[in-house]
Structures are given as C-alpha cells and as structure tokens.
Amino acid sequence: MTTLEQLYQAVIDGKNKDARALAQRALDEGANPGDIVDKALVPAMAAVGERFKSNEIFVPEMLVAARAMKEAMGVLEPRLVAAGITPKYTALIGTVQGDLHDIGKNLVAVMWRGSNFRVIDLGSNVPATKFVSAINEHRPHLVGLSALLTTTMPAMVETVRAIRSAGCPPVKIMVGGAPISQQFADEVGADGFAPDAASAAEKARALVESA
Amino acid sequence: MTGRDRLAASLDHRSTDRVAVDFGASFVTGMHVSAVTRLRRHLLGDTGFRVKVNEPYQMLGEIDDQLRAALPIDVIGIPGRKSIFGTESRDWKPFTLFDGTECLVPGQFNVTRAPDAGWHMYPEGDTSVRPSGHMPAGGYFFDSIIRQPPIDDDRLDPADNLEEFAPLDDADLEFYRAQRRWLDEHGDLGALLVIPGAAFGDIALVPAPFLKNPRGIRDIEEWYVSTVARQDFVLEVFDRQCAIAERNLLTLIGLFGDSVQVALLTGTDFGTQRGPFISRGAYRTLYQPFHRRLNDLIHRHSSWKTFIHSCGDVYPLLPDFIASGFDILNPVQCSAAEMDPARLKSEFGRDITFWGGGVDTQHTLPFGTPDEIYRECRERIDIFAAGGGFVFNAIHNVQGPTSVEKMLAMFRAIRDSAGG
Numbered sequence: 001m002t003t004l005e006q007l008y009q010a011v012i013d014g015k016n017k018d019a020r021a022l023a024q025r026a027l028d029e030g031a032n033p034g035d036i037v038d039k040a041l042v043p044a045m046a047a048v049g050e051r052f053k054s055n056e057i058f059v060p061e062m063l064v065a066a067r068a069m070k071e072a073m074g075v076l077e078p079r080l081v082a083a084g085i086t087p088k089y090t091a092l093i094g095t096v097q098g099d100l101h102d103i104g105k106n107l108v109a110v111m112w113r114g115s116n117f118r119v120i121d122l123g124s125n126v127p128a129t130k131f132v133s134a135i136n137e138h139r140p141h142l143v144g145l146s147a148l149l150t151t152t153m154p155a156m157v158e159t160v161r162a163i164r165s166a167g168c169p170p171v172k173i174m175v176g177g178a179p180i181s182q183q184f185a186d187e188v189g190a191d192g193f194a195p196d197a198a199s200a201a202e203k204a205r206a207l208v209e210s211a
Numbered sequence: 212m213t214g215r216d217r218l219a220a221s222l223d224h225r226s227t228d229r230v231a232v233d234f235g236a237s238f239v240t241g242m243h244v245s246a247v248t249r250l251r252r253h254l255l256g257d258t259g260f261r262v263k264v265n266e267p268y269q270m271l272g273e274i275d276d277q278l279r280a281a282l283p284i285d286v287i288g289i290p291g292r293k294s295i296f297g298t299e300s301r302d303w304k305p306f307t308l309f310d311g312t313e314c315l316v317p318g319q320f321n322v323t324r325a326p327d328a329g330w331h332m333y334p335e336g337d338t339s340v341r342p343s344g345h346m347p348a349g350g351y352f353f354d355s356i357i358r359q360p361p362i363d364d365d366r367l368d369p370a371d372n373l374e375e376f377a378p379l380d381d382a383d384l385e386f387y388r389a390q391r392r393w394l395d396e397h398g399d400l401g402a403l404l405v406i407p408g409a410a411f412g413d414i415a416l417v418p419a420p421f422l423k424n425p426r427g428i429r430d431i432e433e434w435y436v437s438t439v440a441r442q443d444f445v446l447e448v449f450d451r452q453c454a455i456a457e458r459n460l461l462t463l464i465g466l467f468g469d470s471v472q473v474a475l476l477t478g479t480d481f482g483t484q485r486g487p488f489i490s491r492g493a494y495r496t497l498y499q500p501f502h503r504r505l506n507d508l509i510h511r512h513s514s515w516k517t518f519i520h521s522c523g524d525v526y527p528l529l530p531d532f533i534a535s536g537f538d539i540l541n542p543v544q545c546s547a548a549e550m551d552p553a554r555l556k557s558e559f560g561r562d563i564t565f566w567g568g569g570v571d572t573q574h575t576l577p578f579g580t581p582d583e584i585y586r587e588c589r590e591r592i593d594i595f596a597a598g599g600g601f602v603f604n605a606i607h608n609v610q611g612p613t614s615v616e617k618m619l620a621m622f623r624a625i626r627d628s629a630g631g
Contacts, residue, residue, distance in 0.1 A: 014439060058489050060435045067436060098347045100354040103432060125327060125347050150577050151351055151610055178484045179573040195485050 003029055004040040007072060011044035012051075014064030016071040023072035033079040037116065041069055041076075045114025049198030059107070062197070066110035073113070087118040089208045092134050093144040094122030095177075096155040101148035104177055107197035108144055115201040117142070128155075128162035135168045141208040144200070145190075147177040153184070160188045172207040176200060214285030218401030218472055222516045222538065222564055224599040229283065229629030230592050232603045233566065235274030236288030236403045237475050238266045239520045239541060240567070240604045243351055243611035245312040246618065247272030253615045254281045263303060263315045267332070268295040268344065268420070269608055270352045272314065279400075283625050286401035286602070288475075289394070292386040296320075296344060296353075297335040297421035309349050310611065322346075331356075334423045343420035351611035355418035359430035369447040371427030375419055376408045376455045379462055383407075387466055394470045403473040403518070404463065409456045410477040411449045411501050412438065438489070438497060445497060453501040457508055464513045473539065474509055475518040477502070482523020485548045494528055499535050506536025518566065522607065524548040526555070533562045542607045543568030545591070552594045565595045566602040570621055576605060576613055581620035588624030596628070 001009070007022040026036045048065045051057045057065075080086075091112050095105050102124045109119045120138055122130060135143060143163065147156045160173055174192040175185050185193035192207050194200035212220070217231040233240045235247075242250070247262045255277060263273040274284060293299055294317070302318025319336030325345055332344030332353055344353035379387070394402050410416060417434045419425040428434050428441075437445055460474075479498070481488050489497075506517050516538035524547035525532070525540075532540065543565045545552050552568060568591055570576050575587050588603075595601035603625055609618065 016440075055486060055490075058487060058493070059483065060439045060489060060493070063432055063436050064439045098350055100345060100347060103435075106432065150573050151612060 004031065004036065007036070007040040008044045008047075011041060011065055011068045011072065012047055014061060014068050016064075016068040019068040020071040020075055023075040027075065027079060033076045033083060034085040036072075036076055037080070041072055042114060042116050045069060045111060045201070048114070049111060049201055052196065052198045059103075062107060066107065066114075069110065069114055087116045089116070089142065089204075090118045090120070090138060090140040091142040091144060091204065092120050092122060092131065092138060092140045093146070094126035094131060095124035095146045095148075096152055096159050097125055097127045098155050099147050099149050099152035100124045101177075102146075104148065104197065105144070105146035108146070108176065108194075108200045111197045111201040112142075112144075112204055115205055117204065128159040131159055132162055132166045132168060135163060135166075135171055139169045140171055141211065142172045142174060142204055144174045144176065144204075147175075147180060150179050153179060156180070157188050160190055164189060170211075172211060174200065174203060174207065213399040215399055215401050215472070217285050218602065221599050221602055222472065224561070224564070226599055227596075230596045230601060230603045230625060231285045231401065232283050232625055233286040233288075233401075233403075234282070234284050234604065234609070235271070235279070236286040236401075237405055237518075237520075238269065238271065238290065239475075239478055239607060240288075241266065241269070241271035242274070242609040243613075244270050244272030244314045245308060245310055245351065245611035246609050246613045247274065247278070248312050248314060249613075249615050250618050251278050253619075254278065261305060261313055261315045263300070264306070264317070264320070265300055266290070266294060267298060267316060267320055268353050268415070270308070270611070271608060276397075282622055286403055286473075287394070287397055288403040288405065289387075289390045289471075290405050291407040292383050293421060295415065295420055296332055308351075308611075309346075310351070312611075332420075334421050337423060340423045343418070343422075353420075355415070355420045355431075357418055357430050358425055359428075359433060360426060362428065362433065364441070367441070367444055368427070369444060369451060372448045373451055373455075374422060374426065375416070376452045378455060379407075379459050384462075384466075387463065391467055391470060394467070398470075401473070402471045403475055404467060404471045404515075405475045406456065406460060406463065406505075408452060408459065409505055410479050411452065411498055412445070413477065413479040415478065438493065442497065449497070449501050453504055456505060460505065460508055461512065464509070464515070469514055471513075471515055473518050474513075474515045475520070476505055476537075478520040480523060481521040481528055482525040482544065482547060484523060484546075486524050487527050488523065491528060491531055494531050499531060502532075502535035502537070510536060516564070522547075524550055526550055529555075529559050529563070533559065537563065539564045539566045539602075541566040542604065543595075544606050546571045546573045546606065552591055556594050556597070556600075560595075560598070560600050564600045564602065567604040567606055568595055569603045570605050572606045572608070572610060576617055576621070577610060579617075581616045584617050584620040585624045588621050589628060592624065592628040
C-alpha cells in the first residue's frame with residue numbers, strides 16, 4: 001500500500017496516531033499537501049459517510065474517524081497555508097440561540113471539512129445577529145444551522161429570517177437536528193436539509209455547486 | 212382498580228379498566244415545572260401555589276398529591292437522594308424562571324448570571340467552584356458544562372470515572388427509609404424506584420455536573436470516542452460500577468420489597484432520530500453483560516420489573532434489550548426512524564411493556580392542535596394498550612411551553628379511552 005492508501009485506511013479505522021504519522025510521512029516523501037487532502041482524507045471521509053449511511057458504522061466510529069482526520073489535518077494545515085492552498089468553498093456552522101447541543105453540529109462540520117470545505121464553527125447558543133455578522137465577515141457559500149431542542153426551533157426560524165432580511169451576501173442555508181424535517185426546512189425557507197451528517201456533506205456539495 | 216392494581220396488570224400484560232398512566236414518577240416521565248404550574252392552576256386554582264422543582268437539570272415539577280388526584284395518574288416514584296447537580300430536595304426557596312413561572316427550588320439550587328444572561332449552576336450549590344450547568348437566557352433547562360481535565364492515555368485510571376459510584380451510606384439509607392414510609396402512605400398507587408448508579412455510560416451523567424472537580428473522561432465526545440478507542444478502560448469502569456450497583460440493589464430490595472413494582476435501571480440513550488447510536492455488536496460487548504447482571508439479580512431476588520429508558524430509534528436493539536432481561540421500554544420514541552407503534556406492539560408486545568409513546572413531544576404536543584393531540588393519544592392507546600403491556604406517558608418529559616389546552620386534550624383522550 002502507498003502512504004496515501006495507508007492514510008486513507010487509518011482515517012477510516014480511526015487510528016489517530018497513525019493518521020498523523022502517515023500524513024507527516026506523505027509530506028516527507030514529497031507529496032503535495034493538497035493532494036494528500038484530495039486523495040486520502042476526502043475519499044476517506046466520503047467512505048466513512050457511506051458506511052454510516054448504510055449502518056455499517058455508527059456515531060462513535062464516525063467520531064473516531066473524525067478525530068483521525070483532524071490529527072492528519074493538524075500536520076497538513078500549516079503546509080496548506082504556506083502553499084496558499086485553500087478549499088474552494090467556505091461554510092459557517094452553528095447551533096442556534098438557546099441550544100447548547102453540539103455533537104450533531106460538530107459531526108456535520110467535520111464531514112464538511114472532509115468534503116474540502118473551509119468550515120468556520122461559531123459554536124453553540126449562537127444569536128441570529130452573530131450569524132449575520134459572520135456571514136458579512138467571511139462571505140461563506142453555505143451556512144448550517146443546527147437545533148436539537150423542540151423549544152429552540154423558533155430560534156432557527158428567527159435566524160433564517162434574520163439572514164434573509166439583513167442584506168447579507170447571497171448564501172445557501174442548510175438546517176438540521178433531531179426535530180428538524182424537510183417540511184420544516186421548506187417552511188422556514190432554508191435551501192437544504194439533511195437527516196444526518198453524512199447526507200449533510202452530499203447536500204452541501206450539491207447546494208454550493210448548483211449556486 | 213387502584214393505580215397500583217392497574218400498573219401491576221399492565222406489567223403482567225393483562226387488560227385494565229383504563230390505561231395505566233405515569234406523569235412525574237421519574238426524571239424521564241415528568242413535566243417541566245412551567246407546564247405543571249399552568250396545569251395545576253387551571254385544575255385547582257390556588258394561583259399562589261408554587262410547584263417544587265424536583266429535578267433541577269430538566270427543571271421538572273413535582274406532581275403533588277392534590278394534582279395527582281385531579282388527573283388520571285397511577286404511579287409515583289422515588290428518585291436518588293441527590294439530583295444530577297448534587298442537590299437534595301429540601302430547604303425549599305422561591306425562584307422565578309425566565310418565562311415568569313414562580314416555583315420552589317432546593318436550598319442548594321444556587322445560580323449566577325452567565326455571560327449570555329442565562330444562568331450558571333453549581334455542584335451541590337457551591338458557587339466557589341466552577342459552574343457545572345448552564346441554562347441559556349430564555350431557556351427552560353440546564354445542560355452540563357464540560358470540565359475535562361487533560362487526558363493522558365498512559366495515566367488513565369478507571370477509578371477517576373468511578374468517583375460517583377459508592378455503596379449506600381447512612382444518609383442514603385435514612386433517605387430511602389423515609390421514602391419507604393411515603394410509599395406505604397400511598398399504597399394505592401403504583402411505585403417506581405430509580406436505582407442509583409445503575410446506568411452505564413449515561414451521557415447526561417458522564418460530565419458529572421454533581422462533582423466539584425471531576426476527573427477521568429468527562430467530555431461527551433471523548434467518552435463516545437472511548438467506547439471505541441479505549442474499550443478496555445470503559446469495560447473496567449462498567450465492571451466496577453456494576454459490582455457497586457449489585458450490592459446497593461440487594462440493600463434496596465431488602466428495604467423496599469414488594470412496595471416497589473418497577474426499578475428504573477438506566478437512562479443511557481442508544482438511539483438517534485434516524486437509527487441506533489451504536490451497533491448491536493457494540494451493545495452486546497459493552498453494555499449487555501452488565502445489564503444482564505443487574506436484571507438477573509433483580510429478578511432473582513424481587514418481584515420488580517426492570518425499566519430501560521433510551522431515546523431514539525432502538526428498534527434493531529430491542530431483541531438485545533429483551534435478551535438482557537429488561538421488562539419495560541421507555542420512552543418509545545415513535546417519531547424516530549423505525550419506531551412504528553403497530554410494528555413495535557406486534558413484534559415485541561408480548562415480551563416488553565411500552566411505557567411511553569403516548570404522544571409525540573417533538574411535533575404533535577408542541578405544534579399540533581388539541582384535536583390532533585387527542586387523536587394521536589387515542590390511536591396510541593388503541594395500539595399499545597391492547598392486551599395490557601402499556602403505561603401511558605408522553606414521549607419523554609412534557610416541555611415547558613406546552614399549553615393547558617394541549618395537556619387537557621391528552622388527559623381527555625386517556626379518560627375517553629376507558630369507555631372503549
């Protein structure tokens with residue numbers, strides 16, 4: 001197996017120390033850091049997403065794979081920055097105001113990173129005004145809103161309305177979280193919904209590429 | 212039939228005069244204090260009455276004797292001596308929630324303003340240490356603040372994740388003796404006992420909001436990672452926790468005997484909205500051996516039925532829960548992927564009692580009309596109560612903003628179902 005193939009497998013298997021070492025070895029062997037991302041990490045996270053969707057793996061295994069990807073990215077990021085390589089698309093993500101839950105949001109963020117998005121994570125309990133100012137500052141292609149609680153679904157409605165009415169640069173809005181459905185997404189005027197983190201990566205690519 | 216008879220018959224999968232009902236017997240079958248306050252004022256008047264918050268994490272309100280008598284409620288419950296914030300249910304003091312509800316909270320319920328204008332809560336009410344809970348401004352309940360010390364994999368010690376598990380002490384025994392007397396005074400009602408320290412890896416408890424200085428693995432994602440990457444560590448924690456729980460269970464069985472009918476063992480969530488949280492293999496490796504040990508002990512030494520709470524879609528795991536010896540499933544989250552009520556009843560209704568599933572608290576109860584709520588409750592009762600094996604409860608706790616009209620629609624459906 002080549003180093004990139006080993007790195008691909010290490011991420012899928014959630015071997016974080018191996019992933020870090022293999023990313024470093026790939027660099028040492030002269031690989032372009034952008035190629036390492038495109039040829040090992042992105043396909044690995046795509047494979048993880050597929051396995052998740054088909055119930056071959058579950059949330060804990062996905063978190064372990066995400067951790068391995070982060071370890072590899074920790075090695076690659078300084079080299080990516082130095083080489084001026086940036087992802088084509090930028091996404092903002094956050095859990096809406098009043099809601100402190102972030103595991104689902106974090107998984108979506110990591111799957112988006114694994115789909116080669118630059119992801120700016122605003123955290124949880126994020127007011128609508130903060131989303132708006134972050135959109136103006138970073139001019140993302142996509143913004144993701146998460147909510148776990150039924151009682152914070154109104155905050156999601158408010159956030160979508162604030163973004164749409166604030167004269168922000170054009171941005172696609174995705175919504176998700178346990179109580180969220182496609183019907184709710186349609187009602188609030190979001191551009192997309194995904195029932196899980198793996199689907200969210202596919203949906204994000206489709207939305208930004210169709211823009 | 213008395214409430215106790217009704218619960219006993221339901222658990223034995225026999226028909227009852229009307230469906231057995233629980234609201235308020237446990238931390239997963241309750242009502243938010245705002246909802247209880249609204250309902251109580253509507254039914255009993257007494258606008259000056261302040262409802263007690265008997266579970267300060269989810270801010271559940273006590274269903275007192277008067278309110279219970281005004282509603283079709285059949286079950287009472289005994290919590291642990293200390294709450295998830297380490298507070299005890301005593302020394303009540305007034306408190307006003309963000310929505311204006313005036314209630315009573317335990318004396319150790321001490322909050323300070325959080326930077327977002329919400330509230331910070333402290334373990335055992337000790338405001339001199341780091342806060343362990345946070346309710347956002349305008350919120351209805353708390354979430355844990357993660358206080359994760361740096362993790363050194365070479366120095367991980369299972370004892371650090373076992374600090375909260377200990378043999379019952381004198382204060383615990385005194386508490387449980389008083390609870391036994393209270394049960395005896397309410398002998399016509401069904402009785403549920405929350406077993407302390409019996410939930411393995413309950414993610415609400417892992418961050419240990421009751422501890423002032425938690426050690427070990429306390430971050431939620433890090434814990435889930437550990438169930439894959441540090442399985443030996445997790446198994447060691449569970450094994451030692453289980454041994455302590457077994458000793459305590461024998462004590463509690465001796466103390467309560469047949470006055471208790473149901474033992475709530477675990478609130479660890481194994482499901483998500485779209486499917487199980489973990490594989491069947493992971494359940495069988497990590498959890499089932501310990502669930503079996505506790506269920507076997509209870510069934511060997513008592514008449515108690517055992518209760519597992521798990522949110523989400525657990526349909527694929529149900530055969531394993533049953534094989535582990537559980538008698539009761541809660542909250543029966545019918546809004547999750549594969550949790551179709553009729554299929555659950557038809558496939559598992561002979562083997563397990565469904566305690567919950569009465570109405571969807573994600574969609575119908577908060578957003579539906581009273582008519583829609585009534586219809587859903589009637590439909591669920593028709594499906595789940597056929598031949599017994601059902602205790603009516605909403606799917607998890609009734610949320611704070613729920614209107615009186617919606618709650619009344621639910622109770623009207625319960626009463627009407629008794630007439631066929």
